[in-house]
Amino acid sequence: MKIIHKDLKKGQVKVAIENFDDLWYLSAIIEDGDILRGKTQRKMKIGDGDNAKTVQKTIMLSIKIEKVEFHKYSNILRASGKIFEGTEDIAKGSYHTLNLEPNVIVSLQKQKFLGFQIEKLKEATKKKSKIMICVLDREQASFAVMKQYGYEILSELKGSVQKKDSPEIIKKSSFYQDIRKLIEEYDSRHGFDKIIVASIAFWKDYLYEELKKSDVSKKILLATCSATGKNAIDEVLKRPEVKQALKDDRIIKEINKVEEIFSEISKEGNVAYGIKEVKQAADVGAVSALLVTDSLIHEYREKEIFYRLDKVMKTVDSAQGEITIVSGDHDGGQKLDGLGGIAALLRYKVS
Numbered sequence: 001m002k003i004i005h006k007d008l009k010k011g012q013v014k015v016a017i018e019n020f021d022d023l024w025y026l027s028a029i030i031e032d033g034d035i036l037r038g039k040t041q042r043k044m045k046i047g048d049g050d051n052a053k054t055v056q057k058t059i060m061l062s063i064k065i066e067k068v069e070f071h072k073y074s075n076i077l078r079a080s081g082k083i084f085e086g087t088e089d090i091a092k093g094s095y096h097t098l099n100l101e102p103n104v105i106v107s108l109q110k111q112k113f114l115g116f117q118i119e120k121l122k123e124a125t126k127k128k129s130k131i132m133i134c135v136l137d138r139e140q141a142s143f144a145v146m147k148q149y150g151y152e153i154l155s156e157l158k159g160s161v162q163k164k165d166s167p168e169i170i171k172k173s174s175f176y177q178d179i180r181k182l183i184e185e186y187d188s189r190h191g192f193d194k195i196i197v198a199s200i201a202f203w204k205d206y207l208y209e210e211l212k213k214s215d216v217s218k219k220i221l222l223a224t225c226s227a228t229g230k231n232a233i234d235e236v237l238k239r240p241e242v243k244q245a246l247k248d249d250r251i252i253k254e255i256n257k258v259e260e261i262f263s264e265i266s267k268e269g270n271v272a273y274g275i276k277e278v279k280q281a282a283d284v285g286a287v288s289a290l291l292v293t294d295s296l297i298h299e300y301r302e303k304e305i306f307y308r309l310d311k312v313m314k315t316v317d318s319a320q321g322e323i324t325i326v327s328g329d330h331d332g333g334q335k336l337d338g339l340g341g342i343a344a345l346l347r348y349k350v351s
Contacts, residue, residue, distance in 0.1 A: 001015050001016065001017060001018055001022040001025060001026075001121075001124035001125055002015065002016040002018060002125065003015050003121065003125055004016055004105065005107075006121075008113050008118065011109055011110040011111055011112055011113060012107070012108070012109055012110075013107070013108050013113075013121065014105065014106070014107040014108075015105070015106060015108070015121075015124075016103075016104075016105045017100060017101065017102050017103065017104050017105070017106070018102060018103075019102055020075040020102060021124075021128070021147060021148040021149070022102070022124055023070065023075060023076075023077040023100060023101070024070070024147075024148050024149045024294075024327075025120050025121070025123065025124040025148065026077060026100060026124075027068060027070035027077055027294070027297075028116075028117070028120050028294065028297070028325045029108070029117045029120050029121065030065060030068050030079055030108065031065065031068070031110075031306075031310060032065055032066055032067075032068075032306065032307070032310070033064065033065060033110075033111065034064075034065045034108055034109065034110050035062055035063070035064055035065070035084055035108070035109035035110075036062065036063055036065055036079050036081075036098055036106060036107070036108055036109075037060065037061065037062040037063075037085070037106065037107040037108075037109075038060070038061070038098050038100070038104060038105065038106035038107065039058055039059070039060055039061075039104070039105075040058070040059060040060075040061050040096065040098055040099070041056050041057070041058060042056070042057055042059050042061070042090065042096070059086065059087055059090070060086075060087075061083055061085070061086045061087075061090070061096060061098070062083070062084040062085035062086070063079065063080070063081040063082060063083055063084055063096055063098060064081045064082050064084045065079050065080070065081045066080060066081040066082065067079070067080040067081065067301065068080075068301060069301070070294075070298065075101070076099070076101075077099075077100040077101075078097050078098070078099055078100070079097065079098045079100065080095065080096070080097040080098075081095070081096070082094065082095055082096075083095070083096050114313065114314060114317040114323070115317050115320075115322075115323065116313070116317065116322070116323035116324070116325065120325070123250065128148070129146075129193045129194065129246070129249060130145075130146075130190055130191060130192045130193050130194075131145070131146040131192060131193060131194050131195075131196065131246065131249070132144065132145050132146070132154075132183070132186055132187070132190070132192045132194075132195045132196070133145075133146070133151065133195075133196045133198070133233050133236060134179065134183060134195065134196070134197045134198070134207075135197075135198045135199065135225060135228060135229070135232035135233055135236060136179065136197075136198075136199045136203050136204065136207060136228075137199060137200055137203055137228050138159070138203060139158060139159045139175075140156060140157065140158050140159065140228060140229075141156065141157045141159075141179050141182075142155075142156045142157075142228065142229050142230070142232070142233070143155050143156070143157075143182065143183075143186065144233050145186075145190065146249070146251065147329075148250065148327075149294065149327040149329050150251065150327045150328075150329025150330040150333070151233060151251075151329070151330065153230070154186060155182070156229075157175075157178060157179060157182060159175030159178070176206060176207050176209075176210040177210060179207055179210070180207075180210045180211055180213070180214055180216075183195060183211070183214075183216055184214055184216055187216050187219070192219055193219065194219055194221055194245065194246070195216060195219045195220050195221070196220075196221045196222075196223055196236060196242060196245075197211070197220055197221070197222055197223070198222070198223040198224060198225045198232060198236045198239075199224070199225065200224070200225060200226055200227075200228075204222050204223075204224075205222075208220060208222060221241070221242065221245055223236050223239045223241055223242050224239065225239070234330060234331035235331075237251065237252065237255060237330065237331070238255060238331070243256070251327065251330055251332075253324075254324065254326045254327065254330070254332050254333065255330065255331065255332035257289070257291055257324055257326070257332075258291065258326065258332035258333070258335055258336050258343075259332070260345065261273070261291060261336070261339075261343045261345065262335065264345060270345065270346035270347070270348060270349055271343065271344065271345055271346060272286075272287075272343065272344045272346060272350065273339040273340060273342065273343035273344070274339065274340040274342065274343075275308070275309070275312070275340060275342055277350075278290070278312060278342050278343065278344045279308075279311075279312050280350055281344055281346055281350045282312050282315040282316050282319070282321075282344070283315060284350060285319040285347075286346045286347050286348055286350050287316045287319065287321040287344040287345070287346060287347070288321055288322065288344075288345050288346060288347045289321060289322040289323075289324070289344060289345040290312075290313065290316045290321055290322065290323045290324070290342070290343075290344045291324050291326050291336055291342065291343050291344065292309065292313065292323070292324070292325055292326065292341065292342050293325075293326050293327070293328045293333050293336050293337050293341040293342070294325055294326070294327055294328055294333075295328035295333070295337055295341060296309065296328075296337070296340070296341025296342055297309065297325070299341070309342070312342075316344075321344075328341075
């Protein structure tokens, strides 16, 4: 995301959306009551009587947000509300939806930017590491690319193995060559900074021998896992060697914070979870760090009760508490969803 203009004291920001990850950030920043301005397509009636015709016209509109919808896997962010400012031939107060996508410029006006929203803006403008994960066993490899909201499975590759206990056979087959070629293809397309290769036991070592023939070998980080497929990717992200290598990555930070929540729960420490308990703690200024999943935000928006969650977040922000929006698409976010999608570390216990 590129910031074209910013005046946070006046609650104003103008941004250029550069990629689909930016939509995830904006979905956490835009809220009900904001004024969003951008170009849009609107059907216009030209002429009268038999000569009248309807055409699509590109115009500039401002709407007062009443609903935000973000669908990660279709890469769609829709902001809907009443027209606040437009052209002379469009009635003020009628409803319209702005569809946000890459290569679109929008202006956002808020009454006040909360601390976590400012942090999201900063995150969105930083250069992100491009990371691919390859997990494999003796006959299958899975490939995933890290996204700002978790990760996306790129593909799966199955090999042909004759005997379960004969790694020599797999070494002689084309399986590792096929994996190397696919890694090279993805790397040429995405330009990865790091490629994590993980497996049970020795399979990653055999693959690495093949990868030494390629320039991608300089980007390889080896790790161990005890599972395959999606479960293996979640496990790999928790490995100490991977955490160290990716310590500045947002997803690793989210996983660490969720683990801190569960650590406090296990020792009956200063922690609250579930909307009722967290609200109670927030109301007395006890929350030092609040974690909320994006799936809970989406659920509350769908049910049109987001104002309840929004009030808790604003209360925490006003008490100088840290707020983190956690993606529900990785293991940390899924564990937090199991607690109701919201939890908090407390400054002190709340009775």
